[in-house]
Amino acid sequence: MASEGVKSQPSIGAKLTGSSKLTGLFAYNDLRKQTNRDRLLIAATNLFCSKGYAAVSVEDITSEAGVSRVTFYRHFPSKAAVALELFQRAGEIAGPRLTAIGARDFRDRATVVQWLADFFELNREMRGIVRVLSQANVVEDNFSAEVRPYIFDMITALGRTIPAFAAAPDDPDGGKRYVRAWLLLYTILDQSNHAVTTESVSAHPQMIEILADSFLEFVSSSETAD
Numbered sequence: 001m002a003s004e005g006v007k008s009q010p011s012i013g014a015k016l017t018g019s020s021k022l023t024g025l026f027a028y029n030d031l032r033k034q035t036n037r038d039r040l041l042i043a044a045t046n047l048f049c050s051k052g053y054a055a056v057s058v059e060d061i062t063s064e065a066g067v068s069r070v071t072f073y074r075h076f077p078s079k080a081a082v083a084l085e086l087f088q089r090a091g092e093i094a095g096p097r098l099t100a101i102g103a104r105d106f107r108d109r110a111t112v113v114q115w116l117a118d119f120f121e122l123n124r125e126m127r128g129i130v131r132v133l134s135q136a137n138v139v140e141d142n143f144s145a146e147v148r149p150y151i152f153d154m155i156t157a158l159g160r161t162i163p164a165f166a167a168a169p170d171d172p173d174g175g176k177r178y179v180r181a182w183l184l185l186y187t188i189l190d191q192s193n194h195a196v197t198t199e200s201v202s203a204h205p206q207m208i209e210i211l212a213d214s215f216l217e218f219v220s221s222s223e224t225a226d
Contacts, residue, residue, distance in 0.1 A: 037075045039065040041089075044082045049128040053083065053135035080143060083136035087147055090129050097122050098154055098188075102161035106219060112212045120192045120208060127196040134197050151189070155181050164219045184218050187211065 043064035047056040058079055062072050076082050101115045123130050137143045155178070159166035167178035188211055194202035201207065 036065070036067050036071050039067065040072060040075060041082065041085060044079075045086060045129070045132070048083075048086075048132040048135075053132050054139050080136065080140040083133065083140065083143065084146055086129060087133050087136075087150075090126060090133065091150055093126070094119075094122060095150075095154065095157070098185075099157045102158050106162055107216070109212060109216060112215050113208060116188065116208045116211055116215075119188070120195055123192045124196050130193055131197050134193060151182055151185050154185055158185075162219065180218060184214060187214070 040061060044056070044061045047060055047064055051060075056079070058069065058072055061079070061082070062069055065072075076085075097119050100118075101112065104115065105111045137147075155165050155167070158181075164177070165181050167175070167181050169175040169178050171177060191202045191207055191211065194200050195207065196203075
């Protein structure tokens with residue numbers, strides 16, 4: 001069993017691997033000053049990024065963090081719970097970047113293309129954590145169900161400034177516009193993730209152009225229908 005004492009470790013900026021945005025995810029200065037929960041999250045992130053999500057055990061995380069299994073389970077019921085918290089923290093960075101289009105000229109194609117390019121670039125900067133979350137989604141049975149509300153929250157946020165997204169499942173059209181909004185955001189998120197986690201068409205230079213066309217078509221068709 002690992003000692004409850006904290007190991008002497010380098011600063012978080014030097015320790016975290018796989019993504020230039022991971023330091024921003026935690027905004028920590030020194031591992032020795034953090035709570036046990038913080039140390040577990042940082043240790044898990046290091047290990048997930050360097051070894052892959054599936055290869056890391058709870059014992060690996062506690063050893064890296066310098067705490068006991070009892071301490072781990074005091075803060076997290078499972079390894080999947082750690083991944084979910086990492087998703088939530090990543091969402092705190094990605095969410096505002098995704099909804100930023102609501103404060104811009106969302107009918108202008110050049111603006112939409114730049115917005116999508118910025119979001120894809122953010123995922124490239126966070127590629128380490130993006131890969132980890134993609135792996136967790138495959139390994140953990142309920143992971144996708146747990147993160148699904150994130151898209152619903154983004155629809156609600158965009159709906160405050162973009163009329164096309166001001167939709168609900170029980171709209172008079174049978175919720176068709178809501179489903180289209182969900183599918184559009186899911187596609188943007190999915191393709192931006194695939195662009196950095198796999199060698200696929202998602203990384204093709206035309207992907208952003210095509211997604212921009214889909215976004216503009218959704219916005220304009222919804223306004224015409226209204």
